Amino acid sequence: MSGTTTVARKRTKGKTLLEPTSKEPAGKYEAPRLAVPVTPERDHIEGALKAALTLVEYGDYQCPYCGAAYPEVKKVQKELGSELRFVFRNFPLTNIHEHAMNAAETAEAASAQGKFWPMHDFLYEHQATLGDPSVALAYAKKLGLDGQKFEREIAQHLYQKRIKDDFMGGVRSGVNGTPTFYVNGVRHDGDAIAKALIESLNQTKK
Amino acid sequence: MWKLENKGAVRKSSKRSSKTNKITKTVDSVLGPGKLAPNFSLNSTPDQKVSLNDFRGQPVILAFYPADWSPVCTDQLSLYAMVMPEFKKFNAELLAISVDNIWSHLAFVKDRKLNFPVLADFEPKGGVSRKYGAYKEKIGESARALFVIDNKGIIRWSHLSPDGINPGADGILSALENLNKAQATEKS
Incomplete structure (x- = not known):
């Protein structure tokens, strides 16, 4: 529950009502937290697995x-180097966005063959080509992936x-x-620019 | 993008702190849990009205929002359209409300493929938003306020977002879960 008053259960005449226990002071706001912890077994992580700073992006x-x-x-990655691990999750x-699911499946299919990050980067660098699957397929082959397996897994919506x-x-x-x-x-409720992200990351060190 | 809106809001508040206090007053006045949700009847199309009482017997989510046509990728209502199947698991109905007129709403609903009623709090302007304490007098728009109402018409959760911050759907889902738990306790 983002930025709301603290809520506690209160029993009144046999009913469970949700009532605020305190009024939220003006200007005090707590941003929501990540509900799913970062796990190396499942997540796509770029950078040192045990880095002190973690940046998670939900992206399309x-x-x-x-x-x-x-x-x-x-x-941000360049600036913070080994201090940072970057995690990408699908949203x-x-x-x-009619091509968003197919693009996410494309990156996951590359991930199955150990090439998530090159494909992730390629897709963002070639956003205009997302409607044409042959572009990503050609890149997958260039990366040395098994093209047939790659195509089949996307077509079968395996991911x-x-x-x-x-x-x-x-x-x-x-x-x-x-x-x-x-x-x-x-x-991070600030702007999605390097300066703001770096500031925000550095603040957690204090 | 709300991040840009947010930037604007921050700038505004630092320059005009006395006016920020006024807005804060609105924050305190949002109807809280335990209160009967005021009934209303608003147009969803030029010849169709939707009343809150039509949905008695099921949970209702009210989403007041400032204006149609905020930029696409970070639009609150587009997100809710995607999360609709989750709301439906709780048999909940979502009603979105702003002061925009019905023709703007119709175009907006079509463009963003919204799958829930979007109601015009247009005449008298902001009348329903005011009843819920979710109207910004100075700006003339609804605040970004959320309410979860139970099957008997009682508000069980409400939330007002800070200026320019899109609240997401997590608070609504938690409130619906709590509602389910509370109703299960009541039955047993």
Whole structure:
């Protein structure tokens, strides 16, 4: 429950009512927290697995704002180096982005063959080509992936459940659009630019 | 993008702190849990009205929001359209309300593929938003306020987002879960 008053159960005449226990002071706001912890077994992690700082992005490959945030994340990674691990989770807004699910499946299919991050980067660098699966396929082959397996897994929607699980985990974490970032588990409500993200990350060290 | 809106709001509040206090007053006045949700009847299409009481017997989510046409990827209502199957698991109905007129709503619903009624609190302007304490007088828009109402019409959870911050859907889902638990306790 983002930014709301503290809620406790109170029994009144046999009914359980949810009542605020205290009034929220003006200006005090607590951003929502990541509901699904980062796990190396499941998550796509770039950087040192045990880095002190964790940046999680819920993103949509077709979203122009995510496209704009992509080089910003690269800057953050460059600046913070081994202090940072970056995690990407799927949040395809399929009702407004017709190619978002296919693109997410493409990255997951590359992940199955150990090439998640090159494909993730390629998709963001070629957002305009998302409607044409042959572009990603050609890149997959260039990466040395088994093209037949890659295509088959996408066509069979093998990774759709995982993508939908990512999405629901995001919803429960208070993802409110794409991209949504979490800095050491707390939603970053500032701008999706390197400066703001770095400031936010550095603040958690204090 | 709400992040841009947010930036604007921060700038505004630092320049005009006395006015921020007024807005804060609205924050305190949002109807809280335990209160009977005021009934209303608003147009969802030019010749169709939706009343809150039509949904007695099931949970209702009310989402007041400032305006149609906020940018796409971070639009609160587009997100809710995606999360609708989860709301439906609780048999909950979602009603979105802003002061925009019905023709704007119709175009907005079509463009964003919204799968729930979007109601026009247009005449008298903000009348229903006011009853819920979710109207910003100075700006003339509904605040970004959420209410979860139970099957008897009682407000069980409410939330007002800070200026420019899109609340997401997590609070609503937690409130619906709590509602389920509370009703299970009541029955036993």
